[in-house]
Amino acid sequence: MSVTAPLGFRAAGVAAGIKPGGARDLALVVNDGPSRAAAGVFTANRVKAAPVLWSQQVLAGGRLRAVVLNSGGANACTGTEGFQDTHATAEKVAAALEDSAGEVAVCSTGLIGERLPMDALLSGVETAAGQLSRDGGLAAADAIRTTDTVSKISFKRAAGYMVGGMAKGAGMLAPALATMLCVITTDADLTSEELDAVLRRATSRTFDRLDTDGCMSTNDTVLLLASGAAGVKPDLAEFEQKVHEVCADLARQLLVDAEGASKAIAIEVVGAASEADAVTVGRAVARSNLLKCAVHGEDPNWGRVLAAVGTTDAVFEPDRLNVAINGIWICRGGAVGDDRSKVDMRPRDVTITVDLSAGPHTATVHTTDLTADYVHENSAYSS
């Protein structure tokens, strides 16, 4: 499973001593080829962590031999010293693999604004390099967790090849990559240009449509590595479908594990004049703290849905808006619709359907409810 399901990949996850308490905190994923084609997408936040700046440069070459990831520290807002730390980490991986640092991506996650403990980290890289194995995918996925309560892994089989992935992310989930680290691997044979196009489309419709708290991270990174070890040139449409499935599966796992959440809410926008309108409306609704509180209280408060829709510039007429919650159309034509007592809000999954009555386009944005546990977790925990 995870990133080592496809042929050509080895991984390891070790406790380097970056996190207090001895939990795993350093992961290494290595592509043994024969191909090293790779692509990446990164946070849209203009305040980018050092590892993001480094990995963007590396990915410009379209090739990756390895990815090193640490939890326990984001190495964001750490100045030129922080960038040098990332560089040193890549060099250490390169030395262990007798390869070039220019093909080593670095990902970090954890508290912003603190330097990483480099002695511990570099010796962890050495340990991880010594433990690389074909079944190291689970340990690697475990090592990148921060407030995640479970490891997130996924795996899909296709015609003669496989796609595997791991991700971390539990808070600060918002558009432009949903605050996360994710590594996806395949043993199919593709060029970096093909991987780039597929990855951008897949992430734009999965991770980019997750918005649990409207907060965008400084460290988001999604990488796609192809070893070509299966010797298969895949059908591109099928490959894109598999990558999409892995991304969607991991995105769902992030959503379900979101900090303090008790409900998984799908905001399904239909009848939009464009897909962009549908996404805009979905995000506005997903970011309404008042609505998220109402869902937590199992109150089918469609007024708060309309109040959020009204803040957008999407094409719609207020008196043609319809809203259903869990299938009951409690708002029709911008006013009261079916009996709200018919809405069953008890299931963990809540679907809010917004019909803009303005066209044929649709999009779904996923979010969670707002709970006292979220407040507690993010008041007590520095991240």
Place this chain on the structure above:
Amino acid sequence: MSVTAPLGFRAAGVAAGIKPGGARDLALVVNDGPSRAAAGVFTANRVKAAPVLWSQQVLAGGRLRAVVLNSGGANACTGTEGFQDTHATAEKVAAALEDSAGEVAVCSTGLIGERLPMDALLSGVETAAGQLSRDGGLAAADAIRTTDTVSKISFKRAAGYMVGGMAKGAGMLAPALATMLCVITTDADLTSEELDAVLRRATSRTFDRLDTDGCMSTNDTVLLLASGAAGVKPDLAEFEQKVHEVCADLARQLLVDAEGASKAIAIEVVGAASEADAVTVGRAVARSNLLKCAVHGEDPNWGRVLAAVGTTDAVFEPDRLNVAINGIWICRGGAVGDDRSKVDMRPRDVTITVDLSAGPHTATVHTTDLTADYVHENSAYSS
């Protein structure tokens, strides 16, 4: 005090039976002239409540004889029947005053999506009209409360005239009028054009810079009425200063009473290339749930400030950002600055200063922390 401090105004606040429990829920403010000049600003939400649609039409004429306000129901998303209810309310006020409904503004606040109990409301209008008095301002301010724990009133004396005001608002406070109802009165003599210009500038720098939960209401209304009863043509700059002071005072009262809040946070943006940039950055920071949780936990988490700044398109370089919390510059040049242990987060008032190092402009946006009490209040209470 309140709206009846200036000469020429009478008011009343009564229990009409719109709210369960017998609390005051209907206010009437009457301008006895000699002037009836008036201006209004309304929510930017495209889903507007019936009373907003009505009052916008009325204000096109630039004159107001009276304002009738109810709590206990927003009359939003109630279709054409809801608009007819608003119309009937204005007609009832007009009949009681033997005047024209075309000069009666209507304001409603409370739950969205339910029709108002019109029998109770109309008989309440009659009662209120019978109780109008020169000292009815406090009862009127009390009658417009929803989840507000206190009445919000303000009053400033100027050269030969006065400015008074009342407001309600405790949740759903966001830009574009901070989800509120507000009536401001003066006995100075001004044209409706003068009032309009003054009111727009004053609200844009006070109520519009309040953002407690990013949620914009369907009912926001701020009205400014001038009776001319003091017989004074005021100096316009002084008058604008007084109106600004009343608005700022009421805005501060809304902030302090915001649902579930334990901290009042000022996001002071300096060094901006434009005032618009400063406001954009201030709002982005004010809307970060993660930062609001951190402040609640008294954690000077400047990383969450930078992560919010990075989501904007304001002019800045990440490595020239400085952040102070309560006067301690804990982030300098986009990286660690002074010792975070020096920051005292215990006071109720927390000031976060963001220096963009990009120009001479500034703006301050006010918000609150995010607390379990906010979640509780908005889960348990339908509004």
